[in-house]
Amino acid sequence: MSNDRSFVETCNGSTWTVASESSDAGNYARKAFENVVVGLMKTCFDTVQLRTSERFEFWQEVVCKQFVLASAEVEAGEGDFDGYLTSQEIGPLLLSELRAPLHFWSRTARDVRREDNDVFIVSLMQRGEGELTQYGRSVLQHPGEIVLYDSTNPLQYNFGGDVQLVKIPKPLLEARISKPRDLVAVRFSDSPLAPMLASLLKEAVALDLDEKANSVVGRRLSNCILDLLVSMCDLLREDGIDGSSSTQFEKILRFARSNLDSEDLSPEMLAAVGAVSVRTLNRLFGGIGSTPMRWIWKQRLEASRRAMQEGRVHSVTEAAFSNGFNELGHFSRSFKRAYGQTPQQLLRGALAPTGT
Template sequence: MVATNIISTQNLDSKQIVGYWNDAVSKIYAPCHNILLKSNFHATAQVTEFGLSELSHIDSGGVDYSRTSHNIRQDQKDDIFISVMLRGVGYFTQFGKQVTQKEGDILIHDSAYPYLYQYPDQYRSIFYKIPRGVLESRIPNLDKLGGSIIPRDSAYANSIASFLNSAYIMGSDSNVMISNDISEPITALLTGCLQKALLGSRDDINMTRQKIILENIKEFMLNHLQDDTLDLKSIAEQQHISIRTLNRLFAEIGETPMHWLQTKRLNCAYQMILSQRSSSITDIALRNGFNDLSHFGRLFKRQFGQSPTQIRTRKQ
């Protein structure tokens, strides 16, 4: 039969709450590197096991949960969470993208990847935890769905919220005898709704993630303009992608990685020539990754129609 447990900080001394709640979160959800409890924190979680799946209803004060790569290497939790926000608001970040989960919104998050979950104030949510292996056969390309939001005005969000609420009510009613077999139809209903809800947005999700990856690459390149050894291989290695993927991401914006980098270096050098008159042109070239002054001069004149010296002289 289904087992339900209540976990609460209500009767604990304030000095015991941090350790107690950290242990509870590690057991129910996944270990986190840093759990930052807001002032006067108290929380209660009702946890109900449905076969391989687990449903938890949580009523909690404000708190931040940070799950890092270190946590993942240590515990290797591999569950997908589907949650509905019943009251309050949460800010969730995974794969470099932050989303806001408001009342009625459905959020998907993945314990196999780092994330940051921030609740600024009191909130109430229902979470349904499903092992990845159970979902992989039902939802293709399950990886990278963490951080997906199904907004409350979606018919599918309403259906998922209704399923989760019904399961919570059944689990909390001591007069209702529930078999573990109920996990299969609940999971089937939830995944059916998820498939429909995500089908229309999957292209948008993929495009958004590609844009995030590209922006991260651009930021890395801009932070290393001075590095004259930067090439396709080193950029790809630093970003943990293949050279082919790197080229494809830039091709989608009509660019090549190295031409984009060269243009940014030249633009930066142009601004420095105008604003840093005490710096020599040679120094500016080196600080922007050009170790061959003649090559720098040719590229500069090709892009701006004048040499670096002419630009500086004209602006004096």
């Protein structure tokens, strides 16, 4: 048995092995990372346990493995660097709280090509400041403000302080909001929902969920987080992005997506929301090759499919009725025509155990 002494880190009352003291500098960060994450839903890292000459190298590798491939530089001497990161997997999301002095991240086109990691990352600043540059836009970030960035394009993100991060697979967010790229590198300032999101993230990161609990509770909790983020996006667009106002049609579509469960959703209701005539409404939907009711029907089918696929419902009836359908047989036939399988088949696959 080895007599090597190990560094340990305590996270929410649990002790986590970080690394062997005898690790050489070249493999230090990788070994530390592997020792922490194997078999666990939660990870904690603190550079204070490491030799000063190894801290920043360790930090870069940890952050890249948790989020996306990028290179980093630090303003202070690397030996003075002190960072802390705790992360929790909640369903398909990765939630993190990070504390570090000012440092500068750059994700290049080469970094993007080198890994297949299509995600959006939401950053909520708690203390300190940040600056994000992507898609030709640059935005300063202050405490209480949120920025969004996209892993599939180059970016620069400089920050120091305390930050909460949410890593979201791109399809999950793209299924809930239109044109999310328009929200990248745009500051979500003075949002009344930001304190609610901060509190939810803090409590979620602190949870102790095993794999079985995470497969059920984590899925539902992740959808709460996503719904709150989408609500913040909707508020931002209602107020206008960089001073520009949403079009009437965009407002109509947002309203419809938020009210798919209503049996009263109709062309007349949508026309009233957009302050247009039903004739004008039909013309707007014609521009995307649809009609109001055909579009609503398609959105309801897709919302039902996502609810079953993501484990948010436990019966076909719940999936159908919670998304505005009132006749189960008609729903099932339409679903099979659209997706090539019955809703029962999809639900059985989604709820099946992932392993033994």
